[in-house]
Amino acid sequence: MSVAHPDCREVENMKRRGLVLFSILFVFTLILIVQNNVKGDSQYVGSEACKGCHEDQYRSYAKSAHAKKAISGSPANREGCESCHGPGAQHVEKGGVKGVSIFTFERKGDSKAKSSKCLACHEESKHLTSWDISKHKSTGVSCDNCHSIHGGTDKPLKAKEPDLCYSCHKYIRTQQNKQSHHPVKEGRITCSSCHEVHGGFGPRMVKADSVNDLCYKCHAEKRGPYAFEHPPVQENCLTCHEVHGSNHTKLLVRKVPFLCQSCHTRTGHPSRPATNFHSFGGPATSQKNRFFARSCLNCHGNIHGSSRSPGFDR
């Protein structure tokens, strides 16, 4: 029969102590982890609790797409109101004071933080794929500047177009009120008919790769190609047209013939001045048709391109 050496017993005791210590630490850590999870769940109070104080907002949420369980990942399938506003337990404990321990979409809030709440679910939507490259994002516009799940119109926008857009783009309203304009204020088209408001690759966030490609969607008769081209027309419609509104007929940047004389100088009759003397009431008896009625367009009707004449008069 062998007897354990006293040194060996001490080593064993140390090992045992170490094992016990490790076990305690392990269990303690496990408890901490579980407790944190349990603690996280207990931070949510549920939408019914929110409804107690915010009945109007709850009702609008209940009517919205966010409340549809049929949409996978919608707030209705998650934490309801708290999916966007964050856990509400502390907010309730502190008496529900506005903005305390709860995320609000207040005007002065950080635009990135506010947008990230929406993008957490909507980032994978094809409409928002280009949000990162959009001018709206780089100038600090956030989703809640235009959208509100609590009231407003469809989509759900805080106000209808174009009034919503005019709140920031005021001088565009000035232009669209002018006598020659696209039928925006008549409600026939909207800002988003031409602009990709969530971002896109086109210039000025238009819904096409070039300005002309956009215009041709509604004005397909201008697309051609024509046998006789008018180069500034083919290159950029905005050389001659003011798209949001103009004091001049046909949304022209300048009155004809002065628009044409911006380029056509030093050659034949385009280089002659067309003045008040050449109007219907003027005394001139020659070269009159260069100013009255539609001026250059009295003869050059096919100004966007012609199949018959390089002078665009056939």
Next chain:
Amino acid sequence: MMLVLAICFLSFSIVFSEEKRIEGEISAIGSYIGVDADGGGEAKFTEYKDLREHGGLYGRIRLKYDTEKYFLHFRASDIAYDTQSYKLEGGMWGKFKYNLFYQGIPHNITFDARTFFVGAGSNILAGVPNTNVASWNTFDYSFERRQYGAGMALHMIKPFFFNVSFEREEREGIKPTGVAGTSPGGIGIELPEPVDYLTNNLKLETGYAKNPLFLSFMYFYSGFNNSNTVLHFRNPATGAQDIFSLPPDNTYHKGAFKGAVKLPFQSRLSTNIGFSKGESETTAFPLSLDPITGRTGFDGEVKTLNYDIILTSNPLPFLNAKVFHKYYKRDNNSDIVPGIVEHFLDYKVRQYGAEVGFKLPSRFFLNGGYQHVRTEREFIKAFQDPSLVLPFNRDNIYFAELRWSGLDFMDLRIGYEKLDREAKERTPQADALPNKMFAYDGQDRDTVKASVDFFPMESLNFGFEYRHKRAEYDAAFGLKKDQRDEFATNVTYAFGKKAKFYGNIDFAWITFHPDLVRTQAADDFPWKAKQKDNTFGYGVGTEIYAIPQKLTFVFQHDFLRSNGNIDFTIHPALLIAGNGLGGANNETVDIMRSEDYTLYSFKFKTIYHLTKSLIASIGYAYERFSYRDDQLDNYQFVNPPGGPVAGTNGAFLTGAYRDQSYKAHLIFGGLTYKF
């Protein structure tokens, strides 16, 4: 139209079997209209509207049906009028959605236009020219767009998606055009051009969207058909039959790929690649154009290619950045017909640039960037006239914007952009030409924008925005400088639950600074024209809730005035009868009324809730538009009245855009039922 309505009601009847959660409203508004205007004014008042003489009855329907699984929304307005519109949207939440729509957009230009021709609106204008305007035939310059289509989006195949949409537009009517009796130096002949277009657009898109990857493939087709390829008319200058070409049929195909991938450090790489082909075909071409084949038609073809690569990054909380490269190319591969058709425009645009944004302390945000754009043009294909080659452009664009929202009640924004354009003439002959064109020549452009928004209270917000844009062009002749100053304000104030006020004031000053034009080299005398447009407008409105949710008064008043003039400085040698300037001097030639107009309107409305669901309204509106333009005042259909004579550059006209002034009174009343 009945088919669309039937589909709408069928959709509703299917889902009506589900639990009832339908809400909406039905409105009928009757109106009486009195318009005091000539044909031009009547058309201007109803430019994009369908307001029948003495009024009518307008219907509107809004229906919304939402269940846990399905949704169905229907909107109809101006039922049975030219402006009628219908939209049905529906689907299953999270699975798919579809839409059907119909919309009418009239565009009225001038009513009671006149012509000696018979057959206005068709592509054959017959008739012998005469100067007895009272005997001429009347017609309306007006056309209508009827747009309808459908679309569907599938979500149930997430992360894949599929969208399809189709839209058709029919456009019919008459618009003004002009033709030269003889060229050069002939009379002008204004013609009613028939509009009978059909455009079909189809878009298909499919892709994959799931972080970190987005992919999309798109195909777009557009087909344009014109029922008339030529307009036949008897030329009053020559007495012979003549042809005016109309827009040719064309087709357009576009394919595009879009992709995006999320990268580390909150970065994203986005790309877009597209290619398109547009074709046209016309037989309106001059006969005997090709002496070898005897071909009498023309086939046009234009291809484009574009790509964009953009990298955005937000590596640190206070920093975001973007770098990009863009390319767009247009190639015109249309028929070249030696001696007849040899001028086509090809061009390439390359852009690259970078933007950086900083979030600074005290709620300052600073954005800035640089962009370089190179435009290369090829204008001549078949023969080289070295003096007519268009230049290349190099643009350097710099911008900076500062935002500050350090105060709870205010946001301030200031931005500046500078464009510095250089033109590189490609041949010595083109460089030597004096008459370069502003659109292609060197340019220096500065744009400043500033805006301030105040919201001191929940119920009050007001803001100002100012934009200044000034461009100077290197071109020796033509447009030299233009400047725009635009200033806009708006204010909204809610006075508790008692009333709401809103208003705006807008100013705009646009000046095109002296053009320098030199008459042709044969005489070579200079003259200038400085054009100014000044616009001022304001609007005020109020809603007074006299009895909350029972009785409301609405008042709105808008005013807009624009004054334009053109100030000439003409070399004395040009002030001769041969130029139509016999006896003229630099004061008498100025144009004092260049599209001057005043628009004044106001509206009163009373809204009374008879019950919770039934709302009655009654109101009165007045609108006055006064328009003066030296180019149209004292209008003459035949110039000179005795008949155009060769060398006098007279015209036969039809009255397009004349007499646009009007006064209109509108009394209206309606009932709305909400449920």
